[in-house]
Each structure stands twice: as C-alpha cells, then as structure tokens.
Amino acid sequence: MQRKIKLVTVAAILISSTSLVNAVDLTKAYEMPDASKLIEKDKLAKPTKYTMPKGCVTTDAASIARGEYIFHNLNGKKAKKKPPKGLAKFVEKNGKKKPKQYGNCVACHNIEGAKGAGNIGPDLTGYKAMFIDTKTRDYPFVFQKIADPRIDNPDTHMTVNLTTKLFNEQEICDLTSYVVSEKKKK
Numbered sequence: 724m725q726r727k728i729k730l731v732t733v734a735a736i737l738i739s740s741t742s743l744v745n746a747v748d749l750t751k752a753y754e755m756p757d758a759s760k761l762i763e764k765d766k767l768a769k770p771t772k773y774t775m776p777k778g779c780v781t782t783d784a785a786s787i788a789r790g791e792y793i794f795h796n797l798n799g800k801k802a803k804k805k806p807p808k809g810l811a812k813f814v815e816k817n818g819k820k821k822p823k824q825y826g827n828c829v830a831c832h833n834i835e836g837a838k839g840a841g842n843i844g845p846d847l848t849g850y851k852a853m854f855i856d857t858k859t860r861d862y863p864f865v866f867q868k869i870a871d872p873r874i875d876n877p878d879t880h881m882t883v884n885l886t887t888k889l890f891n892e893q894e895i896c897d898l899t900s901y902v903v904s905e906k907k908k909k
Contacts (some may be wrong), residue, residue: 770873779896790901835906
C-alpha cells in the first residue's frame with residue numbers, strides 16, 4: 724500500500740512539473756494598464772491655501788440656511804426636506820443628472836440641532852461663543868478649515884472640499900456662515 728502511495732505521489736509530481744514546463748505566459752494576451760498612471764490620476768492635488776472672499780461670512784438667513792442644509796445632508800437623493808433657495812438636490816455633470824453631493828459634516832461633528840451627530844471631529848456646538856467671540860479662531864480659519872483642512876493638518880480625514888471642487892466658494896462661505904452663526908436655542 725505504501726509503495727502505491729509513493730508511486731501516485733511521484734506521478735503527481737511529474738505531471739505537475741510537466742505542466743509547469745509547458746505553461747503559457749498569458750500576460751501578453753490581454754491589456755495590462757500602467758497602475759502608476761492610475762494611482763497618479765487618483766491623487767489629490769497638493770494642499771491649497773485659500774483667501775476668504777470679502778463678504779463671505781454673513782448673518783444672512785438664506786446663506787446660513789444653505790450652510791445648515793449642506794452640513795446635515797449627504798447627497799441630494801437622500802437629502803431630507805426640500806433644499807433652500809440656491810441649492811438643488813441634483814446637478815448636471817457631463818450631460819447627466821446626478822445627486823448633488825453635500826457635506827454630511829454631521830457624520831463626524833456635533834452642532835446645535837444635530838441628529839445622529841458623530842464624535843470623530845471636534846464638537847462645533849457653541850463654536851461662535853467659544854472660538855470666534857474669544858478671538859481664538861477667526862472667520863478665515865474656519866473658511867480654510869472647510870475649504871482644505873490639510874493646510875494645518877496633513878493627516879486629517881476631513882473632506883477636502885474646495886480643492887477637489889466638491890463645493891464651490893459660495894458653498895464654503897455658506898458653511899462657514901452656518902458654523903460661526905449664533906444658533907437659536909430650541
């Protein structure tokens with residue numbers, strides 16, 4: 724019996740080694756993309772320092788409402804309620820209607836009125852009183868943090884919004900106005 728097992732084993736080794744010798748290299752039979760080019764295409768642009776436009780931060784209720792809507796929603800398809808004037812649930816991209824991508828800031832940050840707020844990012848509750856009124860932070864700091872947070876924290880996991888064109892400058896201003904606004908107690 725042992726001799727039979729040895730013969731079967733030797734036969735299997737011979738067959739598999741013969742297959743290896745006769746194996747065909749198929750890597751030339753199909754197109755192999757250059758992965759380094761694909762990776763390069765997906766890389767983010769370098770961190771960008773932005774100058775906050777004049778009149779960016781405002782107490783205008785419409786601007787703050789747009790900022791609040793962006794802050795609390797992920798995308799147009801799943802956005803809660805009708806967007807305020809100046810925002811749409813869907814946008815036109817390359818001739819196709821796609822859901823507008825919003826901030827979903829509430830996934831990581833808490834702020835007044837947040838439902839299901841995250842605790843990964845700093846708590847923004849009382850931001851105006853804690854940081855703006857005490858002059859610990861200023862409006863340009865908040866604008867930059869939302870536009871491209873990598874300027875002062877290269878390892879951040881926060882979304883890079885203006886550099887990637889996820890948001891335009893006005894949307895960053897609306898978000899900034901919302902974060903630094905005096906929130907009504909409910």
